[in-house]
Amino acid sequence: MQKPFVAAILAVLALVGGGVFLLLSSRKPETLTSPELTVYFTCDTQGRLEPCGCFTGQLGGLTRARSWLTNNRQSPSLLVDIGGAIAGEQDYHVIQWGYILEAYEKMGYQALNLGAREGMLPLATLREMIGQSEVPLLSASLVDANSREPIAPPHTQIEIDGRTIGLLGVLDPRSVPTPGEGLAILSLDDAISRHLPFLAEECDEVILLAFATESEMDRLANEFYELALIVGGDVKQASQTARQVNQSLIVYTTNQARTVGRVSFNRQDGRIRQASYDIHMLYPKVPQDPELIALSQEFKKFISTTRLDIDNPHRMDENAIPGVATTAEYVGSESCAQCHMEETRIWKNSRHSQAFATLIHRDSQADPTCIGCHTVGFGTPTGYQRAFGDSKLTDVGCESCHGPGSEHVSSWQAGRKPSFQFRPLGPGDCKSCHYGEFSRPFDWDTFWPHIAH
Ligand code: HEC
Ligand code: HEC
Ligand code: HEC
Ligand code: HEC
Known part of the structure; x- marks a missing residue:
């Protein structure tokens, strides 16, 4: 007599249990997946x-x-x-x-x-x-x-x-x-x-x-x-x-x-x-x-009228060795023209001589994040300064690559060989500007022929 009853209860329990189990299993992904x-x-x-x-x-x-x-x-x-x-x-x-x-x-x-x-x-x-x-x-x-x-x-x-x-x-x-x-x-x-x-x-x-x-x-x-x-x-x-x-x-x-x-x-x-x-x-x-x-x-407008540390040519040069002063100064590409006519002609026909005009077209001629590579010697005591505006030290000039030329010029003008010689240049000197996001990938054999002199 008791057996069917127990079986019925078990069946009901199984049903409920199954339902609960179904409920649980259908909820399972929701509760455990965020x-x-x-x-x-x-x-x-x-x-x-x-x-x-x-x-x-x-x-x-x-x-x-x-x-x-x-x-x-x-x-x-x-x-x-x-x-x-x-x-x-x-x-x-x-x-x-x-x-x-x-x-x-x-x-x-x-x-x-x-x-x-x-x-x-x-x-x-x-x-x-x-x-x-x-x-x-x-x-x-x-x-x-x-x-x-x-x-x-x-x-x-x-x-x-x-x-x-x-x-x-x-x-x-x-x-x-x-x-x-x-x-x-x-x-x-x-x-x-x-x-x-x-x-x-x-x-x-x-x-x-x-x-x-x-x-x-x-x-x-x-x-x-x-x-x-x-x-x-x-x-x-x-x-x-x-x-x-x-x-x-x-x-x-x-x-x-x-x-x-x-x-x-x-x-x-x-x-x-x-x-x-x-x-x-x-x-x-x-x-x-x-x-x-x-x-x-x-930003470009604000920076053009804001005085910056780099505008002071006499600020401390942290890289300078105490007591050792470089004597050569930047003089500008025009000073080289009188003796190096052919080099100057080639340079004038290259994009390097237009580098500052490029910045002017972009309203970036006073942006210090640009002018370092589009002028001569920016950030050094005798190099380009923002206050100069358009001056003899704009563009990628002769001295942007060869270095300051005052001693070289004054010696040759006085008719004697300078005691100092410009150092020989190579691809590494180009890559100080032609790198990363600032240039197409630099390759000496394709770039140099465009400016060879
Ligand atoms: C008064 C003439 C004169 C002026 C100005 C002049 N040079 Fe020279 N330069 C020479 C002579 C002469 C030589 C040696 C012969 C040669 O290579 O043509 C020379 C050689 C060079 C050399 C070869 C390496 C060396 O040191 O001899 C470079 C580079 C050079 N000049 C760059 C410049 C640059 C840059 C300027 C402008 C800042 C400049 N020169 C202005 C006369 C001049
Ligand atoms: C002081 C930074 C600087 C250095 C150093 C420099 N360049 Fe440039 N170069 C520039 C800038 C800036 C331009 C773009 C000028 C513009 O068009 O306004 C440029 C443009 C050029 C272009 C012109 C692209 C074209 O085909 O019209 C060539 C080629 C080039 N450089 C080759 C060289 C080589 C080779 C050297 C090394 C011997 C060198 N550059 C070193 C800044 C530099
Ligand atoms: C690290 C050096 C460097 C800095 C900093 C730099 N430039 Fe240049 N710029 C170059 C070089 C190198 C080229 C030539 C790239 C080439 O020919 O592939 C160039 C070329 C250009 C040209 C293309 C010229 C043309 O007509 O083909 C423009 C425009 C220019 N720069 C604007 C700027 C501006 C604006 C900034 C500041 C936000 C700036 N540059 C900062 C090195 C520099
Ligand atoms: C973009 C970099 C760059 C610019 C700008 C540049 N030169 Fe050069 N110049 C070189 C490289 C690189 C050489 C070849 C390697 C060397 O002789 O150091 C060279 C070679 C020379 C030489 C021959 C050196 C020798 O020993 O025969 C003279 C002279 C010279 N340049 C003068 C000038 C003058 C003047 C200007 C400006 C009108 C100028 N350069 C602009 C990178 C440059």
Whole structure:
């Protein structure tokens, strides 16, 4: 009598159980698979608000990055920079960085990490820029050398799709040749372990913005399992794939604002899964954003009326050996013409003699980030100065390559052989200007015949 009853109960239980099981199994993917998160990233912008225009077919510039992002960025998503946005340590580089930070804000960046070149700025300058930037500049690594207190917020949290994403910014001290005055840089492990436990507790996912080498990123992934994504870095080229190392995905890029990286990932059963990854080259066909072109014009206008350290020819030359003064001065290409008529004729017919006119066409004749290679001896005591305007030291002149000629000229004019001889030149001398983004790939055998004299 009891058996059918028990069987019925068991059957009901099995049904309910099956239903519960069905319910569970149908919910399982939802509860254990997190929504996809997409991160766009750049690194090593190196002052490239817009491309310099030194040859046709140049890639990149934030002007192009912005157009590309406007047309392609999915929302919601994150947009971050890993550092190296500034081009150098001069006062005009800092001024330009201010405009770049403004561009990042217009572009909708949510966090900016501080890279190696930023880590070479003096503490006071960095503090001012960190205070000025609308987008948070992060660094868990950079601290005041005296107080050992962070000088920038180490991390930030962003709500996206109802989840909290923690972004932690670090800079490998070994990437920085000499830290700026008043700065100290913590080791990566120290910088990360100070903040990671808190972030891991507070956030659904933690992303590390790491200005560090590829092998360091790998090491960090093995050391700190709480990092969902590591975005770098201090690398030679962009990552070909998003690599899974331990519990993290690793991606990176570089290259003077010529690329934008994009990675999407989620979590399945606790493990990070890459959904998609690509590096977009910002080809010339990508239009340049007019608002950022205007911002770059604003920078050029501002810099043309701002007095800079480089405008003072008597400023300390840090490379000068005390007590040893170079006596030769720049005199200008016209002074060579009287004795070197054939060389002068060839030079006049070459593009080198038009290099300053080129800058004038671009409203860039007072932009110190341009004139170094389009004039004679800029930045040295007797070389071109911005206050000269159009003068005898404009263009890539004879002395841009051969060096200052005053002694040579005065000796020969006095009818005696100079005690000093110009040193022999070769491809290396051309490459002081013909390199990287400033020139088509330099090749002596194809370039020299155009200017041979
Ligand atoms: C590092 C040296 C260097 C700097 C800095 C530099 N240039 Fe140039 N520029 C060159 C060289 C070299 C060429 C010739 C490249 C070639 O023939 O492939 C060139 C060529 C050009 C040309 C093309 C001329 C033509 O008609 O073909 C333009 C325009 C130009 N530069 C503008 C600029 C501007 C604007 C800046 C500043 C944002 C700048 N340059 C900064 C080295 C430099
Ligand atoms: C008053 C005449 C005179 C003037 C001006 C002059 N040179 Fe010369 N230069 C000579 C003579 C003479 C020689 C040796 C013979 C030769 O090679 O033609 C010479 C040789 C050279 C050499 C070969 C290497 C060397 O040191 O002998 C270079 C390079 C050179 N000149 C560059 C210049 C440049 C650059 C200027 C302008 C800044 C200049 N010269 C102005 C007369 C002059
Ligand atoms: C001081 C910087 C500088 C140095 C050094 C320099 N160049 Fe240039 N070069 C330029 C600039 C700037 C231009 C572009 C000028 C313009 O068109 O406005 C240029 C343009 C050229 C072009 C013209 C491209 C064309 O076909 O019209 C050739 C060729 C060239 N350089 C060869 C050389 C060679 C060879 C050397 C070394 C012997 C050399 N350059 C060293 C700055 C430099
Ligand atoms: C773009 C770089 C560049 C410019 C600009 C340039 N030269 Fe030269 N010049 C060279 C190179 C490279 C050589 C060949 C290698 C060498 O002799 O050092 C050379 C060779 C010479 C020589 C022959 C040296 C010898 O020993 O025979 C003279 C003279 C000379 N240049 C004068 C001039 C004068 C004058 C001007 C300006 C009108 C000028 N150069 C502009 C790079 C340049």
